[in-house]
Amino acid sequence: MLALMLLALVGCGRLPVKQLDEAERLAGQARPEMVECARDDACAIDSALYALGEQALAEATAEAPVHRVLLLEGGEDALLARIHLIRSARRSIELQSFIFAEDDAGFFVLGELLDAARRGVRVRVLLDQLFSVDDTRLLAALATAHANFELRMYNPTFGKASTGPLEFGAGILCCFRRFNQRMHTKLLLVDGLIGITGGRNYQNRYFDWDSGYNYRDRDILVAGPVGAKMRAGFELFWTHERSVPVARLNDVAAHLLAHGGPPPLLPAPRLTRAGRILRISQAASDPEVVQARLIAPSLAVGRVDYYVDPPQKHERGRDPLYEEISHRLQSLVAGAEHSVVLQTPYLVLSREARQTFRALRRRENAPEVLVSTNSLAATDAWPVYALSHKYKRSYLRDLGFDIREYKPFPADAPIDLAATGALDAEVAPSGVPLTDAPTAFGSGARGGSGATGSGSGSMRDGPLPLRRAGVRVGLHAKSIVIDGRVGIVGTHNFDPRSDHYNTENAVIVHDAAFAAALERVIRHDARPENAWLIARRPKPPVLSGLDYSIGKAFEKLPLFDLWPLRYATSYELVEGCPPVRPEHPRFAECWTPAGDFPEVDLRLKGFYTRLVTAFGAGLAPIL
Template sequence: MLLGRSTMNQSLRIPVKISHLIPIGFLLLFNFTASAQGDSTLAAWLNTHCPSCAAKSYQKTGVYILESGEDALLARAWLTQTARQSIDVQYFIWGTDNIGILAAEALLAAAERGVRVRVLVDDFLLEAENRVLASLNNHPNVELRIYNPKHHAGVSVLERIYYLFSDFKSFNQRMHDKVAIFDDLISITGGRNMADEYFDYDSVYNFRDRDVLLAGSVTADVKENFDEFWDSSLSLPVERLVDPLSGDSGESLRDELRSYAEDPANFDPKIRQMINNTTSRIRDVVADMVWTDVEFINDTPGKAAESLDEKAYGRLIAEVRGAQESILIQTPYLVFPEGGLALLAEKVVEGVRVRIVTNSMPSTDNPAAFSGYQRQRELIIRSGIELYEFRHDAAVRDTIIAKTRTNTDAGISLHAKSMVVDDSRLFIGSFNLDPRSAQLNTEVGVLIDNPGLAKALSRHIETDMSSENSWAVSEDFNPDHIASRRKNLEVWFYGLLPITSLL
C-alpha cells in the first residue's frame, strides 16, 4: 500500500522528512475513535445519527462533495476505523509518503479487528519494495493485488523492455480509478490518489482536488465495478509477484508505525483539535448529504479502445450533446481527443456557453500533457470557448487548504475533474479531458441530476476561475512566460514528440 514516491527510511520504514509530520498525527485519530465508538458498526452509527438513511438508501444515494483535502482525509480515516466487515480500495497511486503510511497503518489496524481488507493498485508508479508489499499482504485479513504489472512488481528490467516493445498499448494501459468502499454501505470516488499532495500536506505543492462521498444505492454499482477489476486476469495477487517470505508480519510493520506516531514530537498540536471535532464533523456531513439519483459510470479492465464509445467517455459525450444552455468543465489536463473540440465548438454555435478551466504552465505538474494543450490552445479560443488557466499562486490555497507549519509556502496545482451541464447535472470523477482518459486508461465517476448540487459545484469552479485564482486566456494573452525557463524547455521538448495519443 506504500506505492508512490519514496520518503521511507529503509531500515524502519518510517518517514525521514520531519517537515511532513502532521499527517502522522492522524494515526492518533484511529485510537480516539475506537475508544469513542466501542463495538458499534457503521450501519448502527448511521441508524442512530440518520434514522431515515436506511429507507432512503434503497432507491436514492446520499451525496456529500469533499472539496477540502482535510475533510477528504478525515472522512476516509473515520470510515476506516468504523468499518467492521470489509474495506475495498482501488487507486492509481498509493504514496510512500506520510499519507500513504497513515492509510497503510489504518488498514492494518482494521484487519486486526477482523475487517476483510482488499487493496488494488496500479503498477505504473509502484515504488514500494518487495518486502513492504509482502509484509502487508502477509496479514491474514489483507489481500493486495497489482493491476497490469508490467513495470515494477515482480518485473525485471529485461521483462520491462520486452513488454514495452512487444505490446506497447497494453504496456501503457493503466487503471486510473480512485475508489474506497466501506462495509458496502458508503463509498468515496473522485480525483484524489493516496499521497500527501492530494490532501494538502505536501511542503512543495498541493493539488486543488475534489471527491464525493456516497451513501446508499449507488454503492452497489461501485462495488460491482471493484469486483470486476479484482477478478480480472490483469489484477495479480502480490504472492504471485513477490516472495511472501521476503516480508515481515503485518503486526511488526504496524508496531513500527505506531511507535513513531505516538511520539508527541512528531505531530502538530493542531491535530488534537481536529481529533476532538471529528465525530461532530462526520455528523454534519451525514446531516448535509443530499439524497438524489446518482449514476456510477466506469470502464472495463483492459480498456485500450480504438473507438471513443467506451462507457465512461461515451456517457460524458452524451451529457455534452444534451446541453441546452451551459457547459462548465474543470480538468487538470486539457488535450482534446478526436472530435472533442469540434463537438464543443458545435455547442457554442448552438448558443451554449462553454467555459473550461485547466492548469497553466506555471501550475501544471505534467509538462508533457501541457505540450499537447499548448498546441490546441489557439483553436480552443477561436472556437468560442471561454478558457481559463489556473494560477500557481491561486488565492484559493489560503481558503480551501488548511494551513500548517509545513505547507504554508507550498504551491498549488489543479487536479479536480468535474463538469456541470445546464446548472442541473454534474460529474465528479477521475476522468481527465484528454486522449489517455478517453481511450487508454480506465476511469470512474458519478453523474448526478440535482440542480442544487450542480449550482453548488458551479460556485466552487467559478471561484477557481476568478481573477485571483486563474488567468483568462485569449489570443493576445497567456501566462506561459511566467513559468520557469526550465519548464518552458520541458514543454517545448515534449511538443516535439509524437505522443499526443498517450497524453
C-alpha cells in the first residue's frame, strides 16, 4: 500500500510525451549557434601537454603503442589539469561523472565547458542523475545555453532531475534494482586524444577545496591512442536509452513550458571563495606552471589498456562479460606472483573477489597482499565500514591481508591545507566566521559549517563525529599494483556494488616505472604515521580458543552477529620502534592497541557501527 501511494504521488509529475517533445523543441530553438572564434582550432590555448599527446599518437603503432601518463595525486593539480585540457580542446570534449555539485569546483568547471562551447568546441556532458545538478532553473538554462553544449542525465529517477525524499523512497520500494543501477563511470576526454579518469567527481572535497573534509583521491591522465577507446566507451553511454536529454526531464520540461523557454540568463553561481578560482584559472594558462606540475612528472610508457562497463551491464539476462572491469581485475590479481598492493575506500569484497584472494592465499609461496583502506574515523560511509569490520578475521586469516586503515588526520597527506580555506579569515557558507585556524591537520580547524560540536568538543558537521575537530581526510582512491609491473587506476571500488550495480571504468598501464611510482604512493599512505595497522587483538588470558571459535561462528551469521569481542583491532606504532609485522617477536613491544575505532566519538557512530555489523550483512551488495 505504501509503495502504491508513493508511486501515485511521484507519478503526478510525469508529463505526456507530446509535452516533452515540445519542451525539447523550445530548448532547441533557444540555443544560440554563433561561435566566438573563426579559427580551425577554436582558439584553443597553446598547450605543450596537448602536443605531447599528439606526439605519442604520431609515434605509436599497433605493435608498439606510445602513451604519456601522469598520476594526479593532489586535488588542485587534478583541477588544474582539467581546466588546462578544456582550454586546449580544439574539436570536442566529453565529460562523464557520478557526482557534479553546485559548488565552487562544479561551477568553475561548468563555466569553462560553456566557454569552450561558445568558441566552437562540441561539448557533451553526461551525469548520473541521483547525485548531480538538480536545480531545475539552472538545468533549463543549460538546456538552452548553446548549440555546441549538450547535457544528458543517466538513469533519472522517475524521469526527473531532482529526487526528493518521496521519490527516493518510492524508488527503493518499487524499483529497487533500477534505482540502484548507477553510472559510476568518470571521464574527461579532449579531442579523443587526452583523457582523465579515476576516483574524483566534481565537488569541492575532491579538489582540496572543503574546509572540513577532503578526499585523498587519485586520477590518471593518459595521452595517446587509447583515447579512441575512451571515446568509444563514452558513445556507448551517450546513445543509450537511459541517457536522457536534460530538456526531456519532467521537472525541467515543466519549467521550460511554463516560461515559454529558458530563463533569460544563467542563474548566478553560488561561490564561497572566488579568489582560489582566479588563482587556478591563471595557473591553468601559465606554460611554466603546466610544465612543472603536469608535464615534468609525467612518464612515457608503451601499452595502456582502457576498459569500461557498458550500460548493458544493467540489463537482465546480460552476458556476464558485460561486467568487464570486474573480470579483468580478478584475472590480473589471480595472475600475481609476489605482490598485490590494493587501495580502496570500502573494504567489502564480493564473493568472486574473495575466491580470487583465497586461491592466492593457498599457494605454496603466497603473494603479499597489502590493503590500504579507510578507518571508521576517515570514511564517508560508516555503514560500509561496519561490514568491513565484520569480516576482519576472514580478511586477515583466510585471505592473508596486511590491512592499513587511513587516519582522519594523517601526518603526511597530499592535501593542500591552505587550499581548503580553513586557514582563511573568510566566512564559511553558513555565515559563521572560521576562527581558531589550524597550522596542521587535526589541530583545531573548524568543520564544514565552521562550527564545532558541544560537550566533549566532538565535531558534528562531517561524515561522522570525532573526538577532536580538524580538517579531515578520507581515502577515496581506487588502485591496484600487481607484482610491481602493472598499475591500475580507475573508479572500481573492488566491492559487490562495483561488481554488480555500478558501471565502472579503469586504465591499466603495463609499465614497471609507472607501477613502481603508484606502489610507492600507496605504501606511503599505509605508513604508520598515516594509517593504523589492523591485526589480531591481544589474546585473552583464558579461553582464547573458545573466544575465537565463537567469534568465527557469529561472523557466519547474516543476522544477530552479536559477539562483542571482535578478532581484530587497530594498532599504533610506538615511537622509535621499527614497523614490524604481527608475526614478529617484537610486535607487542612495538605496537600498542588503539581500540576498534580510534578517534571516533563512540557514543553514536560506534554504536551504529556495531549495529550494522550485527544485522547488516545482507546489505553488502548495495552499500
